[in-house]
Amino acid sequence: MPAFSEISAFRFGYGLSPHQAPSDSPDAVLAALRGEDHLAARWPGMGLAQALEMQREFLRLKRAERDDPDAVGPAFKRHKQSLHEALIGSLQITLARGVEDPTGLRERLMGFWSDHFTIRSRRLLEQSLAVSHAETALRPHLTGRFPDMLRAAVTHPMMLHYLDQVNSVGPNSRLAQKKPQRQLGLNENLAREVMELHTLGVGGSYTQDDVRQLAELFTGMRANGEEGFFFNPDLAEPGAEQVLGVRYGGDPATLAPIFEALDALALHPDTARHLSHKLAAHFIGSDPAPDLVAAMAERYLAQDGALLPVYEVLLTHPEAQSDLGAKLRQPLEFIAASLRALGLTGADVMALDPAQMRRHVYWPLRVMGQRWLGAPGPDGWPEEAEAWIAPQQLAARIQWALAAPRQILPKLPDPRDFVEQALGARASEALRFAVPRAEARHEAIALVLVSPEFSRR
């Protein structure tokens, strides 16, 4: 059985760092989660107010450019540039926090929930919203209650854009009646994904009719650059809706019944199972032990959707101590763990300039198959190891491990020390044999970083 310090570093964290000792007990990890969110305070992400301000500015400049392209063009270009920088900036703080976090689990959970509530901006206009989504909707609830996180995630302007809620209108709403020529109508996308992905899970006990009803209930939820999220009763489908056998709302339409329905979905036993299974599958293994999932789901329901008690079950269950290696570090996790093992600190990551961030992080992530804030669909990134080690993806990891460390660090560590520093007892005989025989220091370092035991956790 691996020591808990190894479990905490690899299964629940970003691996070993020469500057920090790994947590040696579940209590130490839980204490860190209960404590203050120091890293969010140290390297804050973009807030919603700023995101909306950037969106408004984009629209203002776009309109002004139409009237006077010569005068406004350069300012518009600068603004677009600042949106690109915001994207790279959010990647940079995410990486810095992962590299720095002494226990690692808070940042790993940030990654998990960001994936659970995947968003993607399809337009530059929405980019600041995308950058702010996890930071403002998820981060405050990482160790709080899932119903609160669900409400914040779903009503964030980015989610309302991404899953088309901003265009959904009750077919019999006041607005649709008043402007029949506009052919306004319902869009089921958000309602479907809330049930299928965010709460009950695709195997959950809901039907197409429940999706439709929830979509009708959701009508009226909107977002714009002025107010962010708001509710407009003129867009709401009149009458009550029946979701999973419960009636919600009625006339006049208000936001309260939508929140009631979201709370009910969040606390549904199918949701408890879905979230527990997904957490266990992410941290421990694709096919988690049924008793672990059952224990987590039971605790979730007993604690009214509080997440910290669920993490406690995950950390203390005997399954948490099972052998490492069933899971694989996804590309961003791989880069964070590599930089951490190489001795970088969060501050070192924050000191990278935007060009370095693009060259050493943003582009390599794409070729490794994990474009930043660019999951292909709302179901997020795949969990299976096989999905991340296709030949071209492995080639990208190897290429990164050969090139990036020596370009980022002033001096590479001695490879023989680096094996211990990065892997400790996990280093295989084959790796210990190979490292001293490499013909160049950078190749020896790369061998450690691309070894199966470094990527497997």
Added chain:
Amino acid sequence: MISRRIFLQGSAILGCSAAAHPLMSSVTLAAAPGDRRLVVIILRGAMDGLDMVQPYGDPNLRAARPGFAIGPEAGAHDLDGFFALSPLLSDLMPLWSAGELGFAQAVSTPYRDKRSHFDGQDMLEAGTGLDVPGEMRRDGWLNRLLQSMPGARAETAFSVGEQELPILAGAAPSMSWAPEARLTLSGQGRALLDHVYHDDPLFREAALEAMRITDADDPAMAVPEDEGEAEIEPSMMSSAQSPARQAATRSIEALAEFTAERLRGETRIAAFSINGWDTHRGQAGLIRGPAASLSAAILTLRAHLGAVWGETLVLAMTEFGRTLRENGTRGTDHGTGGAMVMAGGALRGGRVYGRWPGLAEADLYDRRDLMPTADIRSYAGWALRAMFGADRALVEESIFPGLDLGADPGFLL
């Protein structure tokens, strides 16, 4: 390639037995079977078949989609007096005239009702019905074809692009590559890596394939060093001339060119994805990108396959169709029956195949979607029969378990 193999055998001094490697031992097998080439393109996001291959002769289409451009008077190309090809696929019209482009309308997988992309794509690529246990859905139907193909080797099938393709996943080895990847490692570094990966089959086989391909590959196909701003813009909504669109088209062309190269060699089966068909709002704008990619992919394959195009069939399949009626946001929602795009010199093209169910409300599935009148797998099944000699029992029991192949639609030359 030869020098690569010699090198790998040389690495046995490090304790790695080259002969024990599944890809190495397959070298002695016979050449891949036959000369036919099959390319499967997965159109992810649910392509609106009623927009790409418009049944403009059915008055219900216009009635259900008042905000859409429909039929020849809106720029679509009449195909047969009833269907018209979207103007976004204009560049493919010469292929239609040459009998190298065709369609199957009102097709679907057996997936019904929940209309989830992810389940729908899983089922399309697994080639199974809903009655098949989850375990069975872990491999793809192209992989089951390979498993049954005597003389198939890893090079026989290629998945191309950064995206995972479950359609080729499974026990039979196949190759995969994204044209963007490269590798610069010394000979000694490779040998050592081989040693480190020896006991981990996932890493070992991926690395072996990566090295084989990069050896044969043009080093110019590298990670973009240029950090041009336009390329990190995740915009999918901009005009046809946008840098993002051009980059997307270039990338699909590179992918199709790479695929054609492999097919000119030992590869007989290739698969890749074209994303972006989930057009819930402003469909007229959103669908331009994926349609341009589909058109570019087919034209690039044709241009680079040369004489081999005559032996080639391209099947572009999507997880399901979209609603007949446009929604409140000038888009369409997840539906059921859809269209398949077929191309290639091996195709009896110039026709729209399939039994047309009609678009009157009573003719629809669930009163909202195009009623599927054929299982999309039966087209694939007939293609496998004609191209690779798979017999009926193999197709109906093993490659597409539970499928009733039905009568031959006769779409192959």
